[in-house]
Amino acid sequence: MSNIPVITISREYGSGGRAIGEKLAKELGIPFYNKELILMAAKESGLSEEYIKKTEQMKATSFLYGLYMGAQQLPMNDQIFLVQSKIIRELAEKGPCVIVGRCADYVLRERDDVLNVFIHAPMEYRAQRAKDVYEREASNMVDYVKKQDKKRASFYNYFSQNKWGDARHYHLAISGQYGVDYAVEILKRAVETFPGGGR
Amino acid sequence: MSNIPVITISREYGSGGRAIGEKLAKELGIPFYNKELILMAAKESGLSEEYIKKTEQMKATSFLYGLYMGAQQLPMNDQIFLVQSKIIRELAEKGPCVIVGRCADYVLRERDDVLNVFIHAPMEYRAQRAKDVYEREASNMVDYVKKQDKKRASFYNYFSQNKWGDARHYHLAISGQYGVDYAVEILKRAVETFPGGGR
Helix, strand or coil, rough: CCCEEEEEEECCCCCCCCHHHHHHHHHCCEEEEHHHHHHHHHHHHHHCCHHHHHHHHCCCCHHHHHHHHCCCCCCCCHHHHHHHHHHHHHCCCCCCCEEEEECCCHHHHCCCCEEEEEEEECCHHHHHHHHCCCCCCCCHHHHHHHHHHHHHHHHHHHHHCCCCCCCCHHHHHEEEHHHHHHHHHHHHHHHCCCCCCCC | CCCCCEEEEECCCCCCCCHHHHHHHHHHCCCCCHHHHHHHHHHHHHHCCCHHHHHHHCCCCHHHHHHHCCCCCHHHHHHHHHHHHHHHCCCCCCCCEEEEEECHHHHHHHHHHEEEEECCCCCHHHHHHHHCCCCCCCCHHHHHHHHHHHHHHHHHHHHCCCCEHHHCCCCCCHHHHHHHHHHHHHHHHHCCCCCCCCC
16 A cells, blocks of 8 residues: 555646656656656557647637537547546556646546646746756747746646636645755655545 | 745635644744734734724725725725735844735745745635634635635735735645645745745
């Protein structure tokens, strides 16, 4: 029996949420899932990774896209969301892990052995990080970062019907502004002493 | 030199935020300010504690109240806010402490040795706590709790022009649903390893 929960991480673009999740998983010795979910969804659905990646990026509520797909079936991003949700539920069933993005908090809302985390940071920190760490280039980095946030918010709000970034949807929200190590320290403590449902 | 920051706590009604702040202050051996701020504001302003308490409860944007006061001076709750802000700044200057409510995060926004915390919890937990711990009585406890939240949000949004409960305004937001001790554990770790400005 382990008391380590499944940890879901939602994050603002450039906040370091992915790096924090990756380091946390490594230190806890549990699997980490981010891009891996795309590969898994590709295998499960028979679609290509490239296609899934592109569809994930699309605005969840595109009216034109709906028209293009016709009304005969669920829009493709809804279908991909369903496939990924099934994978996320199976992963959580297997044991403790860290899952980044994809509304995993919402997908796993019925479980009580899940710790939902939101990572954010001031705009200045994120724009700098996007440049230095992600090596992004944009004429206006602040606009670029805002646009990425908007996509994530739209994806989250569409599928979960919650409000992305509202503290009340997460057990723990941490500013990444003091670096990856600081957030990992706090999260490790939160995981080690987690009183939610064990297995 | 101490690296313990000033800790500000905003909290949803019934989430246990006050109790968490009180226990944290005790364990860190630093002062705790909540109702004490009313007494201090009374001393500083010459107004009675009772009057300050009542005025704090008033809706920050009452039009009728503004008419009643006349346009000659700032509304009384604005004046009390200014007095309390001055006291909060002086307390922070003196050294590490825990301050609950009163937009302390916003008042101290220029300092870098401050850790801003938001405590929330699911409605069910808070309604139960209001009954059991605060011994509140109300025919509809959920409505009562919502009303208290609304007052706090209105106070915070009016004076800070931020959005109460948005994770991005706080270094750390924690759900109090697992009890006071769990939140204190996480906060102690966040304080002990706090990398922000020392003194």
